[in-house]
Amino acid sequence: xxxxxxxxxxxxxxxxxxxxxxxxxxxxxxxxxxxxxxxxxxxxxxxxxxxxxxxxxxxxxxxxxxxxxxxxxxxxxxxxxxxxxxxxxxxxxxxxxxxxxxxxxxxxxxxxxxxxxxxxxxxxxxxxxxxxxxxxxxxxxxxxxxxxxxxxxxxxxxxxxxxxxxxxxxxxxxxxxxxxxxxxxxxxxxxxxxxxxxxxxxxxxxxxxxxxxxxxxxxxxxxxxxxxxxxxxxxxxxxxxxxxxxxxxxxxxxxxxxxxxxxxxxxxxxxxxxxxxxxxxxxxxxxxxxxxxxxxxxxxxxxxxxxxxxxxxxxxxxxxxxxxxxxxxxxxxxxxxxxxxxxxxxxxxxxxxxxxxxxxxxxxxxxxxxxxxxxxxxxxxxxxxxxxxxxxxxxxxxxxxxxxxxxxxxxxxxxxxxxxxxx
Numbered sequence: 001x002x003x004x005x006x007x008x009x010x011x012x013x014x015x016x017x018x019x020x021x022x023x024x025x026x027x028x029x030x031x032x033x034x035x036x037x038x039x040x041x042x043x044x045x046x047x048x049x050x051x052x053x054x055x056x057x058x059x060x061x062x063x064x065x066x067x068x069x070x071x072x073x074x075x076x077x078x079x080x081x082x083x084x085x086x087x088x089x090x091x092x093x094x095x096x097x098x099x100x101x102x103x104x105x106x107x108x109x110x111x112x113x114x115x116x117x118x119x120x121x122x123x124x125x126x127x128x129x130x131x132x133x134x135x136x137x138x139x140x141x142x143x144x145x146x147x148x149x150x151x152x153x154x155x156x157x158x159x160x161x162x163x164x165x166x167x168x169x170x171x172x173x174x175x176x177x178x179x180x181x182x183x184x185x186x187x188x189x190x191x192x193x194x195x196x197x198x199x200x201x202x203x204x205x206x207x208x209x210x211x212x213x214x215x216x217x218x219x220x221x222x223x224x225x226x227x228x229x230x231x232x233x234x235x236x237x238x239x240x241x242x243x244x245x246x247x248x249x250x251x252x253x254x255x256x257x258x259x260x261x262x263x264x265x266x267x268x269x270x271x272x273x274x275x276x277x278x279x280x281x282x283x284x285x286x287x288x289x290x291x292x293x294x295x296x297x298x299x300x301x302x303x304x305x306x307x308x309x310x311x312x313x314x315x316x317x318x319x320x321x322x323x324x325x326x327x328x329x330x331x332x333x334x335x336x337x338x339x340x341x342x343x344x345x346x347x348x349x350x351x352x353x354x355x356x357x358x359x360x361x362x363x364x365x366x367x368x369x370x371x372x373x374x375x376x377x378x379x380x381x382x383x384x385x386x387x388x389x390x391x392x393x394x395x396x397x398x399x400x401x402x403x404x405x406x407x408x409x410x411x412x413x414x415x416x417x418x419x420x421x422x423x
Contacts, residue, residue, distance in 0.1 A: 303324055
């Protein structure tokens with residue numbers, strides 16, 4: 001059977017974007033040429049083509065990946081994505097961004113990412129479980145609580161993580177709770193993990209509104225990608241008094257100048273309804289949401305959404321990158337010209353890896369925290385990172401993205417240099 005190919009995506013190749021961001025930081029840091037090569041290259045890449053038995057008795061071959069970018073600061077960490085457009089370059093880019101993200105918020109991880117070329121919505125629950133367990137078996141040679149710890153990403157959730165954890169545990173003959181994070185609480189997950197990335201966005205926006213003298217009450221918000229990140233962020237922001245006027249996902253796009261009933265939309269979405277079915281606002285095209293005149297735009301879908309063309313129409317004052325790599329380098333340049341403040345992905349969506357670290361620590365210690373403690377520690381870590389990035393940006397007279405990359409790359413470079421090259 002022919003191996004399925006990844007579908008084309010909008011914007012630049014995500015690996016090109018990731019490398020361009022790294023090279024810019026490397027130039028400014030005057031990195032040693034050898035270390036530049038090490039940090040600009042993924043350490044380990046696994047590609048697997050594996051069979052899955054379908055409900056009708058047929059067998060279908062799927063393609064999956066697990067890529068580890070850098071392990072200098074600790075075990076690899078990164079999500080697993082199920083999406084028709086998954087490709088090796090995308091996974092490489094996401095693994096690299098995970099390295100910088102972990103370093104920026106100073107958790108002791110390297111970067112990794114995984115993915116399977118599949119539309120999970122087209123599978124039955126049995127087929128999804130069969131695919132997950134077979135993929136977990138294929139990558140079991142590289143994942144481990146002290147080597148590489150996956151987590152949920154686009155198209156995966158806590159149920160998928162439970163299947164992976166159980167599969168690895170069956171292989172080992174004992175429960176290996178720490179092999180993944182983002183699990184259900186009842187099997188070793190942590191309170192607050194499911195909402196962590198969206199909650200991190202809330203904490204950053206609260207910090208920004210205080211710094212810029214903007215009241216959060218009544219501030220307007222548009223969210224592209226009404227899923228695990230964008231849906232949670234929109235709901236939490238609405239609870240704090242923000243006016244969420246636009247949301248979109250693959251099922252539709254809604255706009256209401258007076259504000260959407262986000263709680264109802266989010267509950268309906270979790271029950272399987274589409275945005276277009278739920279209503280409560282005018283239907284827009286996807287690109288129209290990006291150009292809404294709002295205080296905060298949160299791109300929380302896939303990479304490469306804000307290009308030079310779409311950036312020219314952006315009217316938001318702040319762009320908070322809930323997705324990984326949503327802005328291409330040429331889009332970044334346009335936003336800089338327009339003086340739009342961009343909080344980069346490696347900071348904006350770091351809430352997930354921060355609380356994943358908390359979950360991992362709890363699993364290793366077999367000692368679990370209250371949700372209040374998880375949220376307090378998340379707020380402390382992510383707002384501290386924002387302040388550090390802002391200080392570096394002012395010191396170097398660069399954007400928040402460049403400042404974040406300078407901090408992250410320098411930390412990984414230092415760890416790599418101090419550990420040395422073996423043998």
